[in-house]
Amino acid sequence: MKLVAFFIRHGETDMNNPPNGEEEKFRGDADIPLNADGHQQAEDLVMYLKGYKLSALYHSGKHRTMQTMMPLAENKGMTSTALKNFDSLDTGDFTGLPKNEENREKLSHYRDNPKEEIPGGESVQHFRDRVDPIIRNVIKIGLESGVPAAACVHGSVMREISRLFDESYDSLKVEPGGIIGVMKEDDGSFKAMPLVKESDEEEDMDRPGS
Secondary structure, eight states: OEEEEEEEEOOOOTTTSOGGGOOOBOOTTOOOOOOHHHHHHHHHHHHHTTTOOOSOEEEOSSHHHHHHHHHHHHHHTOOEEEOGGGSOOOOGGGTTSBOOHHHHHHHHHHHHSTTSBOTTSOBHHHHHHHHHHHHHHHHHHHHHHSSOEEEEEOHHHHHHHHHHHHSOSSSSOEEEEEEEEEEEOTTSOEEEEEEEEEOOOOOTTOOTTO
16 A cells, blocks of 8 residues: 555634634635644644655645645745645635534535535535546646655545545545545555544534534
C-alpha cells in the first residue's frame, strides 16, 4: 500500500464554532478567515506531516484554506497553488444560516436531487463536475511523482472524496484541521481513510439523526 495524497480540512472559523454560544452556521461560498483555534490547527499540520516529503501543495480560492496551508508550505519551503475549483459547495441562500435540524433537512433535499440548483447557489452535480477532476489530479500527481501531494479543502470537498472512494457521504469525516489520506493498494485499487482528527459530527447535508 502506498500513500499518494493528503486532503486537509481547513482550520476552524467563527462560522464553524461561533463565539457567544451561537449556533454553527453554513459557510458555503463565504470567504471567511480562520479564528485563533484555526490558526493553531494550521500550525499543528506542520507537526502531523513533518515526516513526509510532499510533491505539491494546493488550496481552494478561499482565505481559510490558504491560511491553513501557509505554515506547512513555509515549513516545507514550498508554494501552495490556489485552485478555485476546490471551493466549497455554494450553498447560496443557506450561507450564514444556523446549521440546525430544520435547515439541514432542507439542504439534504439537494443531496438527493443533485441536478436541482440550491437557491442562490449551485447544484450538487455542478459542484461534483468541477471538483472531482481536480481531486483525481492531485492523486495522479502524487502517484506519478512517487511523493504524496496535499490539498487543503472544505468539508463539502471531503464529503465528495468520501462519496468517490466509499460510495457514502458519511464515512470519511474529519474535524477542522483533520486529514484524509488516499492510498494505492497492492492490487491497484485506491482507498481513502481518516488519518488525523476523525469525526462523527453532522455535516451540511446530513439528515438529522443520521
